[in-house]
Each structure stands twice: as C-alpha cells, then as structure tokens.
Amino acid sequence: MKNKEIIKKAFKQSIPIMCSYLFVSIAYGIMMNEAGFAWYVALLVSFLIYTGAFQFLLITLLSVGASLLTIGVTALLMNSRQLFYSLSFIDIFNKMKQKWYMIFTMTDETYAVNCNLEKQNKEEVMFYVAFFSRSYWLIGTVLGAVLGNLIPFDLTGIDFCMTALFIIIFMDQLEKNKDHFPAIVGVITAIICLVVFGTQNFMLPSLIISSMVLLVKQGGTGYE
Amino acid sequence: MNKYILGAIVLSAMITFLLRALPFLLFKEKELPEWLKKIEKKLPMTIMAVLIVYCLKDLRTQMTTLFFPCFLACLTVVFTYKWKKNTFLSIILSTVVYMIFIRL
Numbered sequence: 001m002k003n004k005e006i007i008k009k010a011f012k013q014s015i016p017i018m019c020s021y022l023f024v025s026i027a028y029g030i031m032m033n034e035a036g037f038a039w040y041v042a043l044l045v046s047f048l049i050y051t052g053a054f055q056f057l058l059i060t061l062l063s064v065g066a067s068l069l070t071i072g073v074t075a076l077l078m079n080s081r082q083l084f085y086s087l088s089f090i091d092i093f094n095k096m097k098q099k100w101y102m103i104f105t106m107t108d109e110t111y112a113v114n115c116n117l118e119k120q121n122k123e124e125v126m127f128y129v130a131f132f133s134r135s136y137w138l139i140g141t142v143l144g145a146v147l148g149n150l151i152p153f154d155l156t157g158i159d160f161c162m163t164a165l166f167i168i169i170f171m172d173q174l175e176k177n178k179d180h181f182p183a184i185v186g187v188i189t190a191i192i193c194l195v196v197f198g199t200q201n202f203m204l205p206s207l208i209i210s211s212m213v214l215l216v217k218q219g220g221t222g223y224e
Numbered sequence: 225m226n227k228y229i230l231g232a233i234v235l236s237a238m239i240t241f242l243l244r245a246l247p248f249l250l251f252k253e254k255e256l257p258e259w260l261k262k263i264e265k266k267l268p269m270t271i272m273a274v275l276i277v278y279c280l281k282d283l284r285t286q287m288t289t290l291f292f293p294c295f296l297a298c299l300t301v302v303f304t305y306k307w308k309k310n311t312f313l314s315i316i317l318s319t320v321v322y323m324i325f326i327r328l
Contacts, residue, residue: 186273
C-alpha cells in the first residue's frame with residue numbers, strides 16, 4: 001500500500017475514536033476552564049499524561065490541593081491497566097522504529113482498534129491511528145478550554161460510539177476464535193468486580209483476576 | 225501555573241508512562257516468558273470483554289435511567305452488525321438510538 005492509502009485507512013479506523021475523543025476532551029477542557037486553569041495547563045496535561053479518566057480526577061485532586069503522594073498513588077492505581085495493553089504488543093512495537101511513541105500513545109481505544117487491524121501494513125496503520133487519536137485529544141482539549149461553553153450543541157451520549165466499536169471488535173473476536181472461554185471469563189470477572197469494587201476501581205482487579213484465571217486454565221487443561 | 229501544579233502534572237505523566245513502558249523494560253532483550261506467551265493470544269479477548277463492561281459501568285449507579293438506552297443501543301449494534309457487517313452503519317445507528325433514548 002502507498003503511504004496515502006495507509007493514512008486514509010488509518011483515518012477511517014480512527015473515526016470512532018475521533019467522535020469519542022473530541023467529545024470527551026472538549027468536556028475535559030471545559031472542566032479545566034471552570035476549575036480556573038489556563039488553557040495551556042489543560043493542554044500540558046493532555047500532552048504529557050494522555051489518559052481519560054485520570055485526567056478528570058486530577059482536576060479535583062489539584063483543586064483541593066491533594067498531596068503529591070496521593071496524586072502519584074492515584075495515577076498508579078488508575079493507570080495500571082495500561083500494563084495489560086502493552087503486554088499484547090511487545091513483539092510488534094519492538095520491531096517498529098516509532099516504538100516509544102507507540103508505547104506512550106497506547107490508550108483503551110487505540111488498544112481496541114489495534115487489536116482488530118488486518119495484517120497488511122499493520123505497523124504503519126497503527127502508527128497513524130495513534131497519531132490521529134492523540135491529535136483529536138489535544139485539539140479537543142484546547143477547543144474546550146478556550147471556547148468552553150460557547151459550543152451550542154448538546155452532544156451528551158455521543159461517546160456511545162466507542163461502546164459500539166468495542167462491541168463490534170468483540171463480535172469479530174468471537175467469530176475468529178473458537179475458544180470463547182477468555183471472553184466469558186472477562187465478562188463475568190468484570191461484572192463481579194464492578195459490583196464489588198464500584199465504578200471507579202474495578203478495572204485493575206478485573207484484569208488481574210481474569211488473567212490469573214487464564215493462567216490457571218492453561219496450566220491445568222491447557223491451551224495449545 | 226505554580227510549582228505544585230507543575231510537579232503534580234510531571235509526576236503523574238512519569239508514572240503513567242512508566243506503566244505503559246513497564247512490560248517493554250521487563251522483557252527487553254530476552255524472549256517473552258513461556259507463561260506470558262501462552263496467554264498473550266487469549267488476553268485481547270478478555271480485555272475487550274472487560275472494556276465493554278467498563279463502557280457500561282454507569283449502569284451500576286444509574287440503572288433506572290440508563291438501562292433502556294444502553295439495552296436498545298447495544299441490541300442495535302449486535303443486530304445491524306450481524307446483518308450488514310458494516311462497522312460505520314452500526315456505530316452511527318446505535319449512537320443515534322442511544323442519544324435519542326437518553327433524552328426521553
């Protein structure tokens with residue numbers, strides 16, 4: 001594939017991320033603005049940290065003047081799930097010249113899209129998906145912080161496009177793999193953890209417990 | 225921007241980046257360990273399942289208002305995608321369904 005086609009393909013793959021990221025990052029910019037932070041502080045956070053939920057929580061933490069220890073531990077706990085995303089891409093990223101950029105730009109959403117790419121020119125497409133997604137996030141942050149509440153539409157609910165994309169990717173995975181055990185483990189563990197640990201804290205225990213179940217299973221009856 | 229805010233941002237950025245990079249730092253030169261190789265292929269499916277629950281997590285606290293919009297929108301994705309196999313069609317239709325029903 002020519003470079004132009006690769007970029008086009010990556011852009012197409014990134015459209016659901018665009019809908020979600022612009023919406024969420026504009027909301028983030030608005031909230032930073034309302035909390036009294038200058039637009040460049042919002043941009044700096046989005047530029048350096050680049051993770052959804054934690055950035056929102058950081059607004060509150062900074063506003064109440066939480067200690068650096070509290071902020072550090074919160075970042076550690078909320079973002080530990082990133083570990084699991086990187087695990088699946090060690091081999092591919094190690095081959096890429098943009099390795100560190102790819103590691104730095106891995107998010108829930110780019111992880112999902114990357115999981116579902118065809119083999120052809122996979123690395124290049126992954127790079128541009130990461131690049132586009134990060135651009136949406138930065139543009140939205142500045143838009144929200146500068147224009148704030150001037151945006152006249154009520155777009156509440158548009159972030160469902162990400163849920164829809166995740167479900168589609170999941171359906172493809174179910175079709176491609178005969179073994180549905182990992183999917184079932186994931187759903188059941190996540191629901192139980194959601195009930196037990198609550199909406200803020202369930203991701204990390206879900207990922208740890210379900211990976212452990214997979215490990216135990218492959219040690220026992222075994223995967224080929 | 226004072227030192228406290230800058231410090232907090234830089235600290236959070238470093239921790240987040242380290243978490244993203246940790247698997248690469250741990251398994252740098254050598255081959256992946258055997259146990260990891262075995263679940264590496266299975267993990268994406270599990271993670272997607274967890275991510276879908278993550279997207280729908282607000283149902284836990286707002287069951288009464290969100291149940292129908294979520295339920296109908298998810299049904300729309302599943303059925304239109306089974307039927308037409310068109311990613312964009314399914315995303316657009318289900319998002320529109322969701323946006324309409326959360327306003328009713």
